[in-house]
Amino acid sequence: MIKALIFDLDDTLYYELEYVKSGFRAVSNYISARYDLSAKDFYNKLLTVLDEEGRGKTFDLTLAHFGLPGAEVERMVNIYRKHKPDNLRLYPDVERVFAGLKGNYKLGLITDGNFTVQWNKIKELGLNKLIEEIIVTDDYGVDRRKPSSFAYLKLLERFNVNPEEAVYIGDNPEKDFITARRLGMKTIRIIREKGMYIDKRLSPEYEADYEINFFSELEKALKSF
Numbered sequence: 001m002i003k004a005l006i007f008d009l010d011d012t013l014y015y016e017l018e019y020v021k022s023g024f025r026a027v028s029n030y031i032s033a034r035y036d037l038s039a040k041d042f043y044n045k046l047l048t049v050l051d052e053e054g055r056g057k058t059f060d061l062t063l064a065h066f067g068l069p070g071a072e073v074e075r076m077v078n079i080y081r082k083h084k085p086d087n088l089r090l091y092p093d094v095e096r097v098f099a100g101l102k103g104n105y106k107l108g109l110i111t112d113g114n115f116t117v118q119w120n121k122i123k124e125l126g127l128n129k130l131i132e133e134i135i136v137t138d139d140y141g142v143d144r145r146k147p148s149s150f151a152y153l154k155l156l157e158r159f160n161v162n163p164e165e166a167v168y169i170g171d172n173p174e175k176d177f178i179t180a181r182r183l184g185m186k187t188i189r190i191i192r193e194k195g196m197y198i199d200k201r202l203s204p205e206y207e208a209d210y211e212i213n214f215f216s217e218l219e220k221a222l223k224s225f
């Protein structure tokens with residue numbers, strides 16, 4: 001019998017690109033106030049670079065494009081991480097389904113990434129009020145990021161459930177399911193219309209037991225276990 005549901009955050013409960021855009025707006029306002037450049041032009045270029053080059057060098061490449069000093073990157077990263085996202089919403093299907101889950105299951109969350117960023121997202125989305133046990137792995141060190149077993153084991157212990165009584169629900173086959181499966185937990189992959197990993201396919205041990213496209217299918221998935 002399933003007693004605990006443990007969720008991933010980014011691109012599982014909300015659309016991560018919305019957070020990225022909000023951060024880009026904050027960074028673009030800073031640049032526009034400092035240099036003779038419109039925030040809109042800088043913002044649009046950030047989005048183009050992200051789209052064409054992927055993550056990692058977005059700020060560097062955009063600064064270089066406008067001939068601005070590369071030394072601004074550090075400040076930009078700082079602004080990005082500390083900005084308060086103003087536009088974040090849970091996916092509507094998440095909001096609908098969560099109300100019914102509370103009380104019937106123990107609810108947990110495991111998320112990787114800079115801890116200031118992840119906690120800002122969690123608070124902006126109101127997840128700290130919906131989910132009883134939340135682990136931002138970076139609070140314990142970057143080596144505790146998924147697929148480390150650290151957070152999975154910690155939540156199983158806090159919930160006092162066996163692995164087979166718990167389900168991990170996430171979107172990224174590179175790191176969300178492999179350890180959960182190895183520990184004996186059930187796994188569900190959500191493949192939404194948009195998201196960074198929707199097209200990623202890996203070998204079976206990295207994939208989930210069950211796949212859904214919306215949280216409305218969660219109950220059916222849980223019954224299959």
Ligand SMILES: [Mg+2]
Binds near residue numbers: 008011171
């Ligand atoms: Mg994710």
